[in-house]
Amino acid sequence: MLLINCPHCGPRAQAEFGFERPVETILPVDASTATMVERLYTRTNARGVSAELWRHSHGCRAWLRIDRHVVTHEILCVALWVALWQAPQ
Amino acid sequence: MSGYRLASGGLVDRTRPVAFTFDGVSYSGFAGDTLASALLASGVSIFGRSFKYHRPRGVLSAGVEEPNALVTAGQGGRAEPNTRATDLFLTPGLVATSQNRWPSLGFDLGAVTALIAPFIPAGFYYKTFFGGPKLWRFFEHFIRRAAGLGPAPRLADPDSYQHRAAFCDVLVVGAGPAGLAAADAAAGAGKRVILCEQDAIVGGALLRDAAEIAGLPGRDWAAAVCARVIAAGGRVLLRTTATGYHDHDLLTLGEKCAEPGEDAPSLSAQRLWRVRASRVVLAPGLVERPLVCPGNDVPGVMLSGAVRTYVQRFGVAPGRRAVVAGCSDDADRTAAALRAAGVEVVATIDYRRGETLDTVKGGNRVSTVIASVGGMTRSFACDTVAMSAGFTPSVQLHMQAGGTLAWHDGCAAFVPATSRQAQVTAGAAAGIEGLAAILASGWAAGGGDVADAPQTRAERHCCHGFAPPPRGARTTAFVDFQNDVTSRDLDLAWREGYRSVEHMKRYTTLGMATDQGKTSNIAGLLQLSRNEGRPAPDIGLTTFRPPFTPVTLGVLAGEDGGLHMAPRRVLRLKAQHDRHHPLWQPLGYWHRPRAYPRDGETLHSAAMREARTVRSNVGLSDVSTLAKFDVQGPDAGAFLELVCATGIAKLAVGRGRYTFMLREDGMVMDDGTVWRLGDARYLLTSSTGGAARMEAHLAYVRGVLAPHMRVAIVEVQEHWAAFAIAGPNARSLVETLACVSAPKHMGCLAVVVAGVECWLLAASYSGERAFELYVPGDVVVPVWEAAEALLHAAGGALYGLEALELLRIEKGHIVIGAEATGRTTPHDLGLGKMLRVSGGYCGAAGLARPMLQAVDRQALVGLEADGEIPEGAMLVRAAGEAPMGHVTSVGSRVLGQGGVALALLAGGPARTGEQWLATSPTRGITVPVRVTAPLFHDPEGTRYRD
Structure with missing residues (x-):
């Protein structure tokens, strides 16, 4: 079970968190059908670091971006999604 | 010739005898004994029968790696099968039972298997598959009967x-x-x-x-x-x-x-x-490794270190005449310990000197050992063999x-x-x-x-060393004792082409028993290495996975059993329902009244009465379990347009409408209603079972896709209790209850009932004039009781889920899970006209995929028949043809006669008027049905529209 260092709550067990999806599969509401097919159905699943969206669902409920090595499970960074997000112009 | 307790020595407490039984026979050991040491001390040699060949087996080790001496410990619900006798300390009154034998341990009919052993080669299980289905069916009974060791207890475990x-x-x-x-x-x-x-x-x-x-x-x-x-x-x-x-x-x-x-x-x-x-x-x-030679599993053959443990830790001599065979100083220590305990050491066979243990003979106990010693083949009479092929x-x-x-x-x-x-x-x-x-x-x-570091003057003993696997191995030279894998099996697997260590493991089942090959992995690896002519390190090991030793299911479940297995969510109005003795229906974590049968009524007749009362008079139903979300903020409307696939922006304050939400792939995720309670405040409802999914979806859209929006979402499923009042007389009941002029269809109004501020929503699920009253949960009881008093005065009835089903099926309203299966688009469900043309909602891109526009997709239709339509039946054009759809929900006409159903059928509404067969082969029922529009009652909606 991973130990995830939530920016709000500190190090917490994985059981408190929910995995949502790889960041590359996040689909804006106004995406085209071609983009939707590409992001949801043609995935790379690369061996290495995966940028993922998680939620501290049984904690502060914040959305987090977690960079995790899919082989070693090493967590390279945990960041609040909202802090990384840029509003559409 | 068997083991006995030494006069002195060991760490057992000889002042504290412990009585126990094994296969119904009473024995006594001492506190500190394991079941294995106590039985050895009592002269028991056979502990169990082997997995495949039912060979008599004794105890091999003195630790958790034990592959042979597996017993069932305890009785009734407390019985724990496949417990290692070497890892089970005596407790007073322990009842232990041997396994995998019938009728008894000493005489086992299954042992005839050993006579046909040459016919059960490596990969036997797989080979039966290639012989066609008949061969597999012939062997299946035999294989299934032989598989497994101890039986799982059938009673509930009384322990916590x-x-x-x-x-x-x-x-x-x-x-x-x-x-x-x-x-x-x-x-x-x-x-x-x-x-x-x-x-x-x-x-x-x-x-x-x-x-x-x-x-x-x-x-x-x-x-x-x-x-x-x-x-x-x-x-x-x-x-x-x-x-x-x-x-x-x-x-x-x-x-x-x-x-x-x-x-x-x-x-x-x-x-x-x-x-x-x-x-x-x-x-x-x-963990010590056994030597691989024919007969190395005969009771009395033990690991060298285990023999020393029994002598020095437990004060037990495992036999009277021992042969010690090993490849390091450690075997010499065992020989010395045996001699010191007064056990005759007949011979020591030292692999470092090129000596080898060739064959162990004996039936229920070792009788003779044949070894190559000093260049000669010699035979030694003995009852015990202490062996070591090295340590892992x-x-x-x-x-x-x-x-x-x-x-x-x-x-x-x-x-x-x-x-x-x-x-x-x-x-x-x-x-x-x-x-x-x-x-x-x-x-x-x-x-x-x-x-x-702590110092010791202990003599340095070399425990390193190894004995190579023998050549020309025979049938009874066991490598994996627990799964009965012999060195012959390993050779055969290799000849048949299983040359990777992973393939060898799966084909022969080497190391796949509950001991995970603790004593056998390396021996198997060394043999494969020799066959392959490649060094062992290049071949590698199979992966070890948790658990290291078997773990009980009870401890994995922990406290989460029985009532604690899942939360049980209780309706605020449970006591009010209980007065009418409803049948309860589990719905997710909730329990909802299914029907309120009166004297002599069945579930069906009660539900029909309740539904007819709704159609003809007025009914009252608890709908508190619906998922509810309070959505507030200047961007609340814009946010809901991202989530909902229907128009939201033009919704006026004090109005509501039906809506549905899509997954990103364009399939219907959930449906419900949205109400504009104020300028910047909406109430969104969705299905009970989808509450958690909807919460996560709203949070995802809010937090990930639209963090910039000025909107807050609060999940208020349990904050608001809710009940529906439906029927031709619903309006007068509501107006009396709330002292207001009731809102028009799909209107909403803040009202005060019994001193409690509530929301009154005019929504109809049943197809009759209907209202829903949303009441803060903590003060719902007086409001419900006021409504119930008026209901009974009007001759109305409480109605449960079953009546609700009959009513909604007649109206063709979909249910998430039945009609919206996760494979249905809004078009498939007849909701296409409600889609927001401007797009911009979750799922719009997925829904636009060309395949989802095809006309031959399965789409929602109604079915009618003279009698009952079988639930879940397949729809075929004629008997024997491939199914082109299935029945999703079945009901009966509430006021008329005959069965009605909703179904998904290829071609959908274009087939209206066609005759099909609803067939359920598992129940042997086939019913002719006619395809209709999915709407059987009041098609114009005159009964609830204004």
Whole structure:
């Protein structure tokens, strides 16, 4: 079970968190059908670091971006999604 | 010729006899005995029958690696099958039963299997598949009967189990010399230590071979170390096995608070610890390997170290005339220990001198050993064989933690190389020999300066060495004792082309039993290596996975059993419902009234009465379990347009509408209603079962796709109780109840009922004039009771889920899970006209895919028949044809006669008027049905529209 260092709550067990999806599969509401097919159905699943969206669902409920090595499970960074997000112009 | 208790010696408490039974026979051992040592002391040789050939088996080892002596411990619901007799300490009144034998252990009919052993070669199971279905069916009965050892108990387990979480600076696995030294060093440095040991006492190898450490007898030193660990704020957990090494240094420990089968006085029989450690010292020690030769499984053949353990720790001689065969100093120590205990050592066979153990003969007990000694083949009469083909470091946890291995020539086995997590392996498991070096390695692993390591003057014994696998191996030369895999099987698998270690494992089942090949993996590897002509390190090992030793399902479940298995969510109005004795229906974590049968009514007749009352008068139903979300903020409307696929922006204050939400692939996820309660406030409802999914979806859209929006969403499922009042007389009831002019269809209004502020929503699910009253849950009772009093005065009825189903099916309203299956688009469900043309909602891109526009997709239709339509039936054009759809919900006409149903049918509404067959082959029912529009009652909606 991973130990995830939530920016709000500190190090917490994985059981408190929910995995949502790889960041590359996040689909804006106004995406085209071609983009939707590409992001949801043609995935790379690369061996290495995966940028993922998680939620501290049984904690502060914040959305987090977690960079995790899919082989070693090493967590390279945990960041609040909202802090990384840029509003559409 | 069999074992006996020595007159003195051992660590058992001879002042405390413990009575127990094995296969109904009473025996007595001493406190501190394992079941194995007590039975050996009582002269028992046969402990069980082997898995495949039903050969008589004795005890091979003295530890958790035991593959042979598996028994069922305890009785009734407490019975624990496949418990290792070597890992089961005697408790008063223990009832142990042997396994895999019929009718008795001494005479087993299954043993005839051994006579046809040549016909059960490696991969037998797979080979039956290639013989066509008939061959498999012929063998299936036989294979299934033979599979498995002890039977699972059929009664509920009376014991309770516990989970505990803990963390520490240093977790030490194994309280042998290395583990104790590590714990001592860490505790001395002020670290918080958890020391876990699967045995009932600390000491590890010191329990077998006494030694002086730091000027104290080894066991006294061990006790002093434990006292220091506890004084420093640490814990010492006995009978606790580290079963799994998981990510980020989380280990699971299984603690036996009571022995298997014991009527436990403690609160919990077993406890599962989840320990997060900053540093982990693994000191699990070694497992001895058996020699591979014909007859090496005959009762009386034991591992050399195990023989010494029985003599020196338990004070038990396993026999009277022993042959010792080994490949290192360790076997010499066993011979010396046997002689010291007065057991005759007939011969020592030393592989270092090129001597070999060739054959062991005997039926229910060893009788003769044939060996090559001094260049001659000789025969020795004996009743016991102590054998050793070398020692295998226990690298399981290290491997589970992602560590790599390196081949160690001395051990002829793998030892830990690099670590991925914060683990370090110390002591014999790291390939280190000699007590002094082992203590130093433990001390260093615990963070101590090697110069300060505990000293010992114990003689250095070399335990490294190995015996190569024999050539031309025969049928009864067992490699994996628990799964009855012989060296012949391994050769055959290799000849048949199974040359990877992973393939060999799966084809022969080597190492796939509950012992996970603790005694057999390396022997199998060495044989494959010789067959392949490749060095063993190049071939590698199969992966070790948790658990290290078997874990009971009870302790994995912990407290989460029975009523605690899942939360049970209780309606606020449960007591009010209970007055009418409803049948309750589970719905997710909730229980909802299904119907309120009166005297003599069945479920169906009660539901029909309730539904007819709604159609003809007025009914009252609790709909509190619906998912509800309070959505507020200047951007609330814009946010809901992202989530909902229908128009929201033009919704006026005080109005509501039906809506539905899509997944990103364009399929319908959920449906409900949205109400604009104020300028910047909406109430969104959705299905009961989808509440958690909808919460997550709203949070995702809000937090990930639209963090910039000024909107807040609160899940208010339990905050608002809700009930529906439906029927031609609903309006007058509501107006009397709330003293207002009721809103028009799809209007909403704040009202006060019984002094409580509520929302009155005019929504119809039943197809009649209907209202829903949303009341704060904590004050709902007086409002409900006021409504119920008016209901009874009007001659109305409470109605439950079953009536609700009949009503909604007649109206063609979809249900999530029945019609909206996750494979249906809004078009498939007849909702296409409601889609927001401008797009911009979740799922719009997915829904636009060309395949989803095809006309031959399965789409929602109605079905009608003269009688009942079978639930879940397939729709075929004629008998024997391929199904082109299925029935999703079935009901009956509430006021008329005949059955109606909703269905998904290829071609959909274009088939209206066609005749089809609804067929249910499993029930043998076929009913002719006519395809209709999915709407059977009041198609124009005149009964509820204004």
